[in-house]
Amino acid sequence: xxxxxxxxxxxxxxxxxxxxxxxxxxxxxxxxxxxxxxxxxxxxxxxxxxxxxxxxxxxxxxxxxxxxxxxxxxxxxxxxxxxxxxxxxxxxxxxxxxxxxxxxxxxxxxxxxxxxxxxxxxxxxxxxxxxxxxxxxxxxxxxxxxxxxxxxxxxxxxxxxxxxxxxxxxxxxxxxxxxxxxxxxxxxxxxxxxxxxxxxxxxxxxxxxxxxxxxxxxxxxxxxxxxxxxxxxxxxxxxxxxxxxxxxxxxxxxxxxxxxxxxxxxxxxxxxxxxxxxxxxxxxxxxxxxxxxxxxxxxxxxxxxxxxxxxxxxxxxxxxxxxxxxxxxxxxxxxxxxxxxxxxxxxxxxxxxxxxxxxxxxxxxxxxxxxxx
Numbered sequence: 157x158x159x160x161x162x163x164x165x166x167x168x169x170x171x172x173x174x175x176x177x178x179x180x181x182x183x184x185x186x187x188x189x190x191x192x193x194x195x196x197x198x199x200x201x202x203x204x205x206x207x208x209x210x211x212x213x214x215x216x217x218x219x220x221x222x223x224x225x226x227x228x229x230x231x232x233x234x235x236x237x238x239x240x241x242x243x244x245x246x247x248x249x250x251x252x253x254x255x256x257x258x259x260x261x262x263x264x265x266x267x268x269x270x271x272x273x274x275x276x277x278x279x280x281x282x283x284x285x286x287x288x289x290x291x292x293x294x295x296x297x298x299x300x301x302x303x304x305x306x307x308x309x310x311x312x313x314x315x316x317x318x319x320x321x322x323x324x325x326x327x328x329x330x331x332x333x334x335x336x337x338x339x340x341x342x343x344x345x346x347x348x349x350x351x352x353x354x355x356x357x358x359x360x361x362x363x364x365x366x367x368x369x370x371x372x373x374x375x376x377x378x379x380x381x382x383x384x385x386x387x388x389x390x391x392x393x394x395x396x397x398x399x400x401x402x403x404x405x406x407x408x409x410x411x412x413x414x415x416x417x418x419x420x421x422x423x424x425x426x427x428x429x430x431x432x433x434x435x436x437x438x439x440x441x442x443x444x445x446x447x448x449x450x451x452x453x454x455x456x457x458x459x460x461x462x463x464x465x466x467x468x469x470x471x472x473x474x475x476x477x478x479x480x481x482x483x484x485x486x487x488x489x490x491x492x493x494x495x496x497x498x499x500x501x502x503x504x505x506x507x508x509x510x511x512x513x514x515x516x517x518x519x520x521x522x523x524x525x526x527x528x529x
Contacts (some may be wrong), residue, residue, distance in 0.1 A: 177238030278372030293327025293409035305409035309334025351379035411452035435464035
């Protein structure tokens with residue numbers, strides 16, 4: 157039983173995060189159900205002083221009710237396991253972020269789906285940096301991609317961009333290393349819990365450097381909970397999708413048409429996040445159109461789904477696209493707050509610096525949007 161008057165500080169954040177973890181422990185309750193419960197029941201959740209089974213039942217979600225009514229299901233046991241996870245996170249100095257918190261990555265809330273909980277090690281401010289770019293690509297890049305990718309990461313990090321990637325070997329590593337070379341910050345999205353050994357183990361030292369230099373490791377997977385081998389492949393796909401969700405744009409250094417990088421690029425296109433790929437067609441040392449290692453780059457350029465990167469002017473053009481994306485998202489999701497502030501106070505107050513699930517509503521067609529009224 158969770159009581160908001162417990163002495164834990166900050167109590168409300170812990171209470172809600174424990175409630176979400178308890179929902180996750182219920183059999184048959186997945187992220188989609190939890191998001192629906194959080195969005196549709198947000199007002200009741202925000203006003204509750206007690207988040208227990210009786211309260212969960214008042215939310216009226218059919219899938220949740222079925223889970224609670226299953227034979228042998230004990231809310232108290234699920235809540236106890238959730239509390240153990242929260243205690244472990246606290247012992248390891250981890251941040252637990254739920255979508256009601258201002259520290260939850262606001263860019264993720266631009267999407268129709270987002271993790272109900274995130275666990276982070278490091279400086280969570282890096283998850284809401286003013287400018288962020290995801291840098292991704294194959295695990296086995298060519299020499300030209302190695303040189304150009306690391307250098308571009310260094311340039312953008314030097315200009316204040318937080319570089320987001322997935323800590324994989326190859327292009328992900330180049331992005332992280334380039335940011336660190338410039339003295340910048342970088343965020344690694346993990347397919348494993350943030351309190352254990354990273355995957356791949358070869359990048360454990362890199363992960364520690366990321367944390368030590370003001371960046372963060374972030375994962376949707378609870379600390380201390382083993383990942384079944386059969387789940388690992390799907391975790392990698394989910395990790396690939398959350399990378400563009402943390403950024404203003406996505407840059408692929410090198411990818412084939414079949415590479416895992418395409419998971420991230422397709423997700424970016426689906427969410428209208430700007431995409432760019434390196435265009436090596438002017439180089440004489442590579443067979444850009446004939447070498448299948450560049451097949452993905454070529455396909456995204458020929459389809460018009462990606463901006464080409466091959467020189468300073470193209471980099472500046474893509475930076476403008478990312479800035480326009482930031483402003484468009486701000487206008488879409490914060491315009492109502494701006495107009496309300498202007499009309500109610502007459503002071504032309506600035507819009508909020510962050511969004512949270514407090515401001516999300518579900519339209520009749522089931523789509524989420526922000527509402528600051």
